[in-house]
Amino acid sequence: MTATRTAYKWVGTRPVRHDGLDKVTGRARFGADFATAGMLHGAVLRSPHAHARIRSIDVSEALAVSGVKAIITGADLPELDDNQVEGGEGNATYRDLSRNILARDKVLYEGHAVAAVAATTLRVAEQAAQLIRVEYQVLAPVLTIEEAMADDAPLLHDDLFTSGLDSPPKEPSNIAARHVTSRGDPDAAWEEADLVVEREYFTKAVHQGYIEPHAVVAQIGEDGKGTVWGSSQGHFVIRTLTANVLGWDPGDMKFIPAEIGGGFGGKTTIYLEPLAALLSRRTGRPVKMVMTRHEVFRATGPTSGTWMKVKMGARKDGKLVAAQAWMAYEAGAFPGSPVGLGVMGIFACYDIPNVYLEGYDVVVNKPKVAAYRAPGAPMVGFAAESVIDELAEQLRIDPVEIRLRNAVAEGVRAVYGPKYRKIGLVETLETARDHPHYSAPLGPWQGRGVASGWWMNYGGETSATVNINSDGTAVVMSGCPDIGGSRASLAQMAAEELGIDVHRIEPVVADTHSIGYNDLTGGSRVTFAVGMAVVSAARELIEDMCSRAARMWDVPPEEVEWVEGRAQSVSGAFPPLTLEELAAGSARTGGPLSATNTVNPRGVGVAFSTQICDVEVDPETGRVTILRYTVAQDAGRAIHPDYVEGQMQGGVVQGIGWALNEEYIFDGDGVMENPGFLDYRMPVASDLPMIDTVIVEVPNPEHPYGVRGVGEVGIVPPLGAVANAVYAATGKRIQELPMSPVKVLEALSSG
Amino acid sequence: MKYQAPTSIEEAVALLSSDPGARVFAGATDLIPQFQGGRPEPSMLVDLKGVPQTGVLECQNGYWRVGAAVPAARLTSHRELVSAFPGLVEGTSLIGSDQIQGRATLGGNLCNASPAADSVPPLVALGATAVIVGAAGRRSVPVSEIVIGPGATSLHHAEFITEFRIPVPARGCSDAYERFIPRTEMDIAVVGAAARIRLDDQGRCRDATVVLGAVAPTVAEVSAAAEILRGRQLAEAPNCKAFWEELGEAAVASCNPIDDKRGTVQFRRRVAAVLARRTVATAARRAKEAI
Secondary structure, eight states, X not given: OBSSOOOOSSTTOOOOOTTHHHHHHTOSXXXXXXXXXXXXXXXXXXXXXXXXXXXXXXXXXXXXXXXXXXXXXXXXXXXXXXXXXXXXXXXXXXXXXXXXXXXXXXXXXXTOEEEEEEESSHHHHHHHHTTOEEEEEEOOOOOSHHHHHSTTOOOSOTTOXXXXXXXXXXXXXXXXXXXXXXXXXXXXXXXXXXXXXXXXXXXXXXXXXXXXXXXXXXXXXXXXXXXXXXXXXXXXXXXXXXXXHHXXXXXXXXXXXXXXXXXTTTTSSOSSHHHHHHHHHHHTSOXXXXXXXXHXXXXXXOBOOEEEEEEEEEOTTSOEEEEEEEEEEEEETSSOXXXXXXXXXXXXXXXXXXXXXXXXXXXXXXXXOOOOSSTTHHHHHHHHHHHHHHHHHHHTOOHHHHHHHHBOOTTOBOTTSSBOOSOOHHHXXXXXXXXXXXXOOOOTTEEEEEEEEEEOOOOOOEEEEXXXXXXXXXXXXXXXXXXXXXXXXXXXXHHHHHTSOGGGEEEEEOOTTTSOOOOOSOXXXXXXXXXXXXXXXXXXXXXXXXXXXHHHXXXXXXXXXXXXXXEXXXXXXXXXXXXXXXXXTHHHHTSOOEEEEEXXXXXXXXXXXXXXXXXXXXXXXXXXXXXEEEEEEEOSSOSSHHHHHHHHXXXXXXXXXXXXXOOOOBOTTSOBSOOSTTTSOOOOGGGOXXXXXXXXXXXXXXXXXXXXXXXXXXXXXXXXXXXXHHHHHHSOOOOBSXXXXXXXXXXXXXX | OEEEOOSSHHHHHHXXXXXXXXXXXXXXXXXXXXXXXXXXXXXXXXXXXXXXXXXXXXXXXXXEEEETTOBHHHHHTOHHHHHHOHHHHHHHHTSSOHHHHTTOBHHHHHHTTOTTOSXXXXXXXXXXXXXXXXXXXXXXXXXXXXXXXXXXXXXXXXXEEEEXXXXXXXXXXXEEEEEEOSSXXXXXXXXXXXXXXXXXXXXXXXXXXXXXXXXXXXXXXXXXXXXXXXXXXXXXXXXXXXXXXXXXXXXXXXXXXXXXXXXXXXXXXXXXXXXXXXHHHHHHHHHHHXX
16 A cells, blocks of 8 residues: 555556566576586685684695695785775774684684685585684683673773773773764753653674575686676675775676675675685686575674663653663674664654763674664664653553654754754654554454654665667666665666656666676665666756757757657657657767766655554463564655565564564574574564555655665564564563563563 | 485395494485584485385274375375374474475484474374384384484384384374474474373263473373373363363473573473463364264
8 A cells, every 4th residue: 555646657656577587487596596617616614613712724634635726714815904894884994804704813703714715516625624723722702792891801802992982991892882972961851751761671683584695606817807796785895895805906806796685784795705706816717605504694694682771751741851872782703883873773763852872882702793674773773662662651642642742853853963854754653543453453462562763774876877779678777786676666767757668678787897886785775876876867868869859850959858758849840759769760860879877865865664563472382473563664755666565574574583583592602503594583474464564655855756765664663563562462571682482481470 | 425225125224234324314304404514424325215115104904004204295185194193193294394394204203313303292192103124123112112312212223114003093082283383383393292182972081191392302291191181071271170280280290301592491391281281172172073
């Protein structure tokens, strides 16, 4: 269902996606599908210890195995300085990125790569990797934020000094950074509050859970130039990171994007790419590397586990007067958790005059976190939306109503700085309130929860090209991998502009040598930013075609207009020229019809989502069943509603998994106990009802079609919505995720 | 690693006897993930599916013969078997996804010797015996005596199970199996419970067997169940009579669970009580229909 109607021919419709047939028939080629002649296979030796010093590495026995062509270790990568990685979504320095690719001096998590082997078969490579002798001095692992922040904690990095403190620290610690934001005077404002609720929350590290493991093939020649095939969320960025880690020039490598089987932020950084490239350079042969699921869990992703303390005060009428939060996020083995985004996001939905926020980035002996859909925001959403639910209950105000009384709107200054432009939080809340779901009856042991969420979205550097073929069909080229239906959406915007059928347009994700630079597919940016470039390129083409028609007719350009795919003379003196005719005759009017546009857009539309969740709890086993779920999300304008709804549903389902059963489980030595989909429990289809979606459209005035990013915000509210529903069903507030049956049953039997 | 596919019991036994590192398999649905997880590979894998006796599925002389290598999908689609042993089929249907069901077998599920195997509590509750062959000939052993601990069986090297024999249910007798998992599928039992209930013509319990899975190193029979339930009218909901509480307590007393990534000791004990009551109620409802 779509809340507003559009007057467009293609925008807002649901054509079959251009890449759909190849995907459902198995023709689409994903990362691991690529193979080439003479290819070697790579395998990685990974640390069995969560924390250890590497005393020595002896590869001689492994190198002697028949079929082994090369082995690399951390010593084969150049020593890099502390420059911040630009363009990637995760925060890291090149020094740390390099040490995450191959450990040097120390291993910092179980699964940390220590060496990589290239051999004639995968089996030989794997067996040879086991013959590499690594002498470790095992150290005590640091597995929780509490342990890591303790004064006597073992240190992961003896050169890590906390940034952002009032005075620079004298001693190193596991706290990489402190982020503080404030406004007003919360200390004084608590007195204005009739009710103050203060609570503590914990969440676990969770993985993005994309179905396709990381995979790459690299072929680098004797001249150091070559080609890399693989799936990622942005082959330009992956190329830059890979080249910089190797000390090579990015322009020497052509990165060709494969189809991508899910990323959710986790494929915005590199793991295998430099290994395959360096092994290929060493051997002169193409090298293929594909992770197993175990490796994906143990060495990529996840997002942070967190510890949060939140205090909020409200007047009797529900108006929030002050809020304060202390947040600590696990960064994993190297600094760079998304805690800064948690600080930005925790109260971003609400207009609160007095706020104090403090966030800590903490290293622990777990895989280095990577971006995950709205990085940093879902956890703080769990905390803040739980506290607001308690305030509403104690003040006897409806939970949607209390949010409406505090909701941010156009002109309100966000806690993180800027004034909001046109936004749709209020509209999502009103939509939820008026939805039949919100007033549907509930049975025993059933409960309903509500939560809202914010995500800022991103613009980013973008290039797009529109080419007209001689038959009047068009190719729309972008450089952003399509992870959510962006090809169809870009084609629809081009069709709308050019006035031709959307299926006469072929949207293409071009390689790094075929189009200008593009930032990642991330930040919910592609339909927004690439869409702007495509629209501008199409408009430039139309202007070109109109001026060609004007020349042919010998009239001033303003006497030609573009209507429904044809150049028309305003006076009607000439028969119109169709796109097909203009394309066929382009050789005589100035050459091929092509336009390229580049943009680094401002005017990103901030996204909000409000969600209603019904659960039933089995009081005897603690099992939580999601009965009904409704999402109201502001999409600005839905270009292809199917894919907007798909993004809303996908975000919710990942959030439900995070809330109920997903977690990294470690033994006392820091070894991950559940590195597979059997015991890392993502929801399966039969666990869920149909996730009902309502697309709210408050168009973003900064985009030609009103687009806001839609990919991420959907995952922000579910943690709070599910927790609030579990409370409504049981009378128990669970402040630690996941709300697994064990934890719910414990809560039910307490007090 | 050599692969062998014998077509007779004799050939299979000879192959196994020839190599102390040989291992039998049927569906391999546990074996392959174990290899992928880094478990050492045996020197020889002997595929039992080609041995005709392992594929038998028929009812004769008062008992059902179910071949050890019959795929789960064949059992769950066998109408008479479903009606005779609905609980056994429930347990069998829970072994893996649809794709796995085409490969997984009762023999494999038992001999993998996981405490959480879904088909084992119902097999034990039904009083099934396993027919074992080996170099020393043939023997029959109650299923309850096959598994002796996690990953360990009482079978000798070069022995394997060809078939299970399960007594045809008497009038007024039926069974049920239920497991607890945090999700709805694609998971391993945190607790499993099977019940076999026989009712008299008035609907009172004549006999009962309750067997728990995943709460001890091997399946655990609730030995007090028959005594608690005998003579009881089982038509009511499981929580309104004291004997239901007693049954739950007896189930808890039969548990010897561990804390692990899938559940805690406390949780397993409590849920064992719940599932014992629920499966007895389900089996009794079915038994009533069989009077």
